[in-house]
Amino acid sequence: MELLDQISENLQKGKAKAVKELVRQAIDEGIPADTILNEGLISGMDVIGAKFKANEIFVPEVLIAARAMNMGAALLKPILAEDGAKTTGKVCIGTVKGDLHDIGKNLVRMMLESKGLEVIDLGVDVTAERFVETAQKEGCQIICCSALLTTTMGVMADVVKAAKDAGIRDQVKIMIGGAPVTQAYCQQIGADAYTPDAATAAEVAVALLKG
Amino acid sequence: MTERENMQLVWDHKRPGWVPMMTKASQMLITPEINDRPLFADGNDWFGVPWELDPDNPQFMTHVKPGFSMFDDITEWKDYITFPKMSSLNWEMIGGRTKAMWADKENTMGYVVCNMGAFEKINAIMGFENGLCALYDTEDYIDFVNAYADYRIEEMYYVKKYMDADFMMMHDDWGNQNNLFLSPDLWREIFKEPERRMAEACRNLGMHYMHHSCGYIEPIVGDLVEIGVESWHSVSPVNDLAKIKAEYGDKLVFAGGVDPQVTDRLDASEEDIRKEVRRCIDVLGKDGGLLCGSAVMFSTVQGVDALIEDEGTKYGKY
Numbered sequence: 001m002e003l004l005d006q007i008s009e010n011l012q013k014g015k016a017k018a019v020k021e022l023v024r025q026a027i028d029e030g031i032p033a034d035t036i037l038n039e040g041l042i043s044g045m046d047v048i049g050a051k052f053k054a055n056e057i058f059v060p061e062v063l064i065a066a067r068a069m070n071m072g073a074a075l076l077k078p079i080l081a082e083d084g085a086k087t088t089g090k091v092c093i094g095t096v097k098g099d100l101h102d103i104g105k106n107l108v109r110m111m112l113e114s115k116g117l118e119v120i121d122l123g124v125d126v127t128a129e130r131f132v133e134t135a136q137k138e139g140c141q142i143i144c145c146s147a148l149l150t151t152t153m154g155v156m157a158d159v160v161k162a163a164k165d166a167g168i169r170d171q172v173k174i175m176i177g178g179a180p181v182t183q184a185y186c187q188q189i190g191a192d193a194y195t196p197d198a199a200t201a202a203e204v205a206v207a208l209l210k211g
Numbered sequence: 212m213t214e215r216e217n218m219q220l221v222w223d224h225k226r227p228g229w230v231p232m233m234t235k236a237s238q239m240l241i242t243p244e245i246n247d248r249p250l251f252a253d254g255n256d257w258f259g260v261p262w263e264l265d266p267d268n269p270q271f272m273t274h275v276k277p278g279f280s281m282f283d284d285i286t287e288w289k290d291y292i293t294f295p296k297m298s299s300l301n302w303e304m305i306g307g308r309t310k311a312m313w314a315d316k317e318n319t320m321g322y323v324v325c326n327m328g329a330f331e332k333i334n335a336i337m338g339f340e341n342g343l344c345a346l347y348d349t350e351d352y353i354d355f356v357n358a359y360a361d362y363r364i365e366e367m368y369y370v371k372k373y374m375d376a377d378f379m380m381m382h383d384d385w386g387n388q389n390n391l392f393l394s395p396d397l398w399r400e401i402f403k404e405p406e407r408r409m410a411e412a413c414r415n416l417g418m419h420y421m422h423h424s425c426g427y428i429e430p431i432v433g434d435l436v437e438i439g440v441e442s443w444h445s446v447s448p449v450n451d452l453a454k455i456k457a458e459y460g461d462k463l464v465f466a467g468g469v470d471p472q473v474t475d476r477l478d479a480s481e482e483d484i485r486k487e488v489r490r491c492i493d494v495l496g497k498d499g500g501l502l503c504g505s506a507v508m509f510s511t512v513q514g515v516d517a518l519i520e521d522e523g524t525k526y527g528k529y
Binding site: 014055057058059060063064067100102103104106123124149150151153154179180196197 | 475
């Protein structure tokens with residue numbers, strides 16, 4: 001559908017105002033909200049995610065595309081809520097205790113949202129206990145932990161342990177990422193997945209939710 | 212031959228007697244009066260950005276108060292930012308203190324660190340995400356970067372006159388673990404010419420010019436060489452360093468090079484650290500061209516820098 005393609009294309013260029021107007025037009029034309037979301041906004045972000053993963057575009061391009069997506073999605077949110085649409089999964093995300101870096105974590109959040117997942121952003125400097133308490137209270141299927149410092153990445157092991165201690169380890173997947181983090185470290189601490197970039201994180205999250 | 216003379220050979224692209232270790236052959240000359248960011252305490256920088264001390268950080272580093280953004284539209288930057296005057300500082304006093312601090316001037320090279328470049332500064336002022344989006348208001352962004360370069364060039368004049376430093380290290384982290392933060396073409400459009408002016412001014416004053424950037428910046432290393440940046444500090448192995456050394460090793464001095472993601476961690480063994488120093492020297496130090504040390508200058512984990520210096524001293528013999 002031409003209008004949905006236009007939404008996707010304008011989103012990829014980060015043209016937030018145009019995306020907002022086109023989404024409004026699509027709603028007025030009676031296109032179902034979930035169709036606009038999936039075939040306009042999310043399909044646009046999928047292209048952005050793939051290009052970012054391939055190093056064809058850079059962080060600012062992802063940011064302006066995500067901002068455009070948010071402006072369009074804000075118009076759809078009340079309609080989707082009225083329709084009783086369910087998200088495909090719930091994730092809590094944060095940068096671990098002692099670490100205040102948030103750009104990577106924010107990129108992952110944007111990419112997760114662009115896949116239609118509900119994301120609870122706990123911000124930075126998040127304790128292991130808070131990750132686990134939030135997952136329990138909100139029913140999150142995935143916990144995503146970010147660390148940019150070699151001195152803070154150890155908190156990720158605390159998150160795995162806290163999930164075990166709380167008895168929810170078999171109900172929640174734990175994903176980790178950040179500059180010093182590796183696949184070997186993921187295996188060492190018993191987390192479920194390490195991803196090297198935001199786009200892959202979103203793909204892996206969706207795959208984990210599908211089981 | 213002194214450490215200083217040996218280090219000068221590297222700057223001159225001649226074969227040194229041994230690999231100079233940054234912590235041994237050079238002395239950082241601190242200038243806390245240049246308030247790029249308050250250190251060791253909460254406070255505002257010269258531009259009005261609030262910084263907070265993180266007591267858990269082993270280096271007592273400050274960070275921008277979370278959520279702070281002075282403005283979100285870079286086209287308005289002139290309404291908010293007034294550049295401080297370097298001439299307002301008591302340079303006589305700074306020069307006197309430098310003499311006392313740099314007692315071993317005969318044996319070491321002195322350097323001054325410009326703690327934040329224009330990219331880092333605008334991100335501190337606007338918030339990182341706003342700052343990155345501001346890159347697309349390119350003309351206004353360029354205006355800011357040029358004004359910032361003028362401000363740092365003024366600093367260089369005073370640093371040379373009153374501190375007699377041998378080199379300047381300009382910080383601006385353009386790279387992350389996977390890529391540049393912005394496309395190479397956009398970097399060229401915004402940052403290349405102001406960086407060329409700073410490097411030229413520094414060299415014309417009789418100081419060497421070193422640029423520090425962490426992360427992956429491989430696509431613009433050739434540009435840095437072209438515009439007269441004499442040395443690149445950090446030199447993370449996420450870049451193809453063997454290739455870069457082969458291509459630019461006769462024109463560019465590599466500084467740092469020891470990867471903190473290997474060494475600066477609580478679970479790193481002594482052998483892990485020593486092995487990483489040897490890797491750095493093997494890749495970057497062939498026939499000279501390397502000023503060896505931690506890519507982040509100072510490690511957070513106690514004892515790591517001493518091990519790096521010890522291994523580099525033992526292994527870095529030609």
